[in-house]
Amino acid sequence: MIDLKACPLWLYRLLPFLRWWPSVNSDTLKADAVAALTGAMVVLPQAVAFATIAGLPPEYGLYAAMVPAVIGALWGSSWHLVSGPTTAISIVVFASISPLAEPSSAHYIGLVLTLTLLTGLIQLGMGVARLGVLVNFISHTVIIGFTAGAALLIASSQIKNFFGLAIPRGAHFHEVLIHFGTHILDINLWVMVVGIATLASGILARRYLKKLPYMIVAMVVGSLVAAFLNARYGVEQTGIKTVGALVASFPPFSVPEFSLAAIKQTLFPATIIAILALTEAVAIARSVAIKSDQRIDSNQEFIGQGLSNIAGSFFSGYASSGSFNRSGVNYASGAKTPLAAALSAVFLLLIVMLVAPLAAYLPVPAMAAILFIVAYGLIDFHHMGEIIKRHKRERIVLAITFIGTLVDLEKGIFLGILVSLMFYLYRTSRPSIRQLVPLASEADNPRRKFIEADSESPTCPQMAVLSVEGSIFFGAVEYVQQQFRNIDETNPQKKHLLLTSRAIGFVDLAGAELLAKEAARRRKMGGGLYLVGVQPDLTEMLHRSKQVDTVGADQIFQHKGDALRAVYPRLDNEICRTCTARIFHECNVALPDGTPRASA
Known part of the structure; x- marks a missing residue:
């Protein structure tokens, strides 16, 4: 038996989970299992929605919530951070790769896997170089502005599915709005009815049925409405399409595209995603650590996130980061060690085996309505209002980041960071x-x-x-x-x-x-x-x-x-x-x- 307490420091750095592993016992295992089961139920509809945002088949969102969650938990420093697909990362993936290939196609998936691998390598390199302090220079205002802009991009990307319109792939935000305005008479009313029913039931369930997962409630209502309309009037007349059955399996082994062209096309977006994902993960880890009285090692989180994305790219997962919803649920559910995050991947796989066939009844407009709710929840109206009222310079940073994200998502966050740093340098240059x-x-x-x-x-x-x-x-x-x-x-x-x-x-x-x-x-x-x-x-x-x-x-x-x-x-x-x-x-x-x- 190895005495973990006597392990040398270098071994702790190589295998950081050895620090908390001795604290695992029957009591913590029980608490972690309950938290893991709860987290797996929460992530199921979210992962499907996030994969849709990213332009990938629904099962890829589930794959991104499995292997990366295990690696991130074992090699990170947070007790409660859960890695997996997130809204912001998903929209950046779609914005980066959709101009290069048809979403959900084999070429598109290959480029996404390359993007994920490069993201992981950049994150790992930054962690090894101990550059964790860099996330402190990305202001909260930039994140708020970027997230709000990304939320509108998510909503605009689902207008065609919610209203049944044919909008060209890769259209910019303003082009989508113009197309919608000029083709408003072409709206498919049957599709819109399903979307509205899903949207209304999701909002009501979120407000009045707080003990139930509102996304699942909304999906069930939308599916029942769509099934009724299709049964009565026929799919040919209604035009209501479904997502299709999920592939119920362990994340299959995959190989990213290693061609020079693929690397050149995905290197810059990978840098964007690496920085955004690290900022998101460390911010979430720190916010939860304040409640759990834990110290977070930013450099170790960089390494954990990097390894999770590298592993994910070889097991059909796309770029992941710390998930605020899953991490918050993990802590609130009583998780005691990072083992809870690792177990959530196991429970998710078991649940997918049971419910995968039911996705064949999930209508596309219902998924669009779910994403409308997700997008609305991303906009931090409270802090945006405070910034607009009280902080002149931060107001400029917010506006530039928000508008920049709508114009060009990849460069929008860099523009916001640049302006924020310019104001910071201006303040420090005038003591x-x-x-x-x-x-x-x-x-x-x-x-x-x-x-x-x-x-x-x-x-x-x-x-x-x-x-x-x-x-x-x-x-x-x-x-x-x-x-x-x-x-x-x-x-x-x-x-x-x-x-x-x-x-x-x-x-x-x-x-x-x-x-x-x-x-x-x-x-x-x-x-x-x-x-x-x-x-x-x-x-x-x-x-x-x-x-x-x-x-x-x-x-x-x-x-x-x-x-x-x-x-x-x-x-x-x-x-x-x-x-x-x-x-x-x-x-x-x-x-x-x-x-x-x-x-x-």
């Missing part, structure tokens, strides 16, 4: 610089308590006290330099600058050179630059850049009191004699040359 003054009520108090100055605050005519909050790096140098120069340009007597540095987060070589140049410039003016509360990182950078001598070691202080006691004697005695501000404690005791104040 907060505030002028400080001592509390007026404590002018005679040796303790140095400072507040932000306002338009009515008296200030020292010879020295400015500034607080810098943020980083002084190459992108912020010009802005910070201009703020420093504004002090003496508006008031030439202010030759001294005291800089509180505790809130300076990061200083690079350019930032250190800026401080050195400012110190030299102020010395030429007859004043000086004084740094207070310098953090270790700033001190280290000044030494590494050899700028500490230029700044002056005697100009660096730990506390404001020490700095003011050292700087005050350097001020102009005559200016201080006639000054009425007297905002510092020293001002009320003596002049800079030591002459006592008459009032002292």
Whole structure:
């Protein structure tokens, strides 16, 4: 028997499931089995719907929920994350591959498998390179905008099935709307009746029958309505088509297309899907981990997601990610270990064996109605409203991502990320610089308590006290330099600058050179630059850049009191004699040359 507690660290990294495997016992196994069964029942209609979105035969959605779920659970870091097909990934797959091949054709499936393999390899490479931190740079606003845009694309892709219209394959969003508007009189009423019945029953079941899976309720109602209409009027007259029986089998072994043309065609979409899927998976894992009090290793999740997609591509699965619905259900159902996610794949296979023949009665317009409900649920109206009302820049990011996704789904999310990063860089390039003054009520108090100055605050005519909050790096140098120069340009007597540095987060070589140049410039003016509360990182950078001598070691202080006691004697005695501000404690005791104040 191997003592798992004595395993070396490298073995834990290679086989991360060894960390939680010793905690599996009869109690956790029972809880995991219940959660797995619940998750399998939830994913069955979802997987069929997602495969339809992706332009694949329905069973491929089920395959994507089997092997990837097992691999993702064993090699990921989350206890509750369940991998499988998702709406966003499905729509990207369809948008990427449908212009290249006929959906559901052998060539289309081969390209999708290649896309999935490349996605997994990119994710695995990012995980091995420990690039998990990159997902932190994709803002929540970008995800909301992209998801809302993808939701409308899902809905538009099902208009033809819901209304029984012949809309050209691969039509863009605006083209679908134009075609629908110009062919509204060609709507097949029989098909639309089935769609409306399914849509209404799904909405009502979701609202009033919360204990039942609303998708299954809607599918049953739609199937019964379609069966009645076909039996009474005939399929030739109604034109109501069905999905067809599902293939009930273990995910068959498959081989992606390895041709150079296939790789070239799918490499860019694979990069998009890899980033989107990782963002989705890590975000879901973290949100569930907050409830379960677990720490998530983003790099390990990258590896787990990468391996799950690589394995999925050889077992007829298309690109997968963490599923929010399944992960939430998994946690809420009482799952104790990742074994629940792995068992859900086993239960799903057993359920498929039982219900696969029933899919022959599932009408296509009913599936379209289900996808309308799914698309509506993707749009986060609450957060979109908050962003539009309260956040000007985020409003722009949201709009650009949303519209960009509708125009070109593959590039829409990259455009949103780019704009979001531009705003981030703009904010970081303009650190907060505030002028400080001592509390007026404590002018005679040796303790140095400072507040932000306002338009009515008296200030020292010879020295400015500034607080810098943020980083002084190459992108912020010009802005910070201009703020420093504004002090003496508006008031030439202010030759001294005291800089509180505790809130300076990061200083690079350019930032250190800026401080050195400012110190030299102020010395030429007859004043000086004084740094207070310098953090270790700033001190280290000044030494590494050899700028500490230029700044002056005697100009660096730990506390404001020490700095003011050292700087005050350097001020102009005559200016201080006639000054009425007297905002510092020293001002009320003596002049800079030591002459006592008459009032002292």
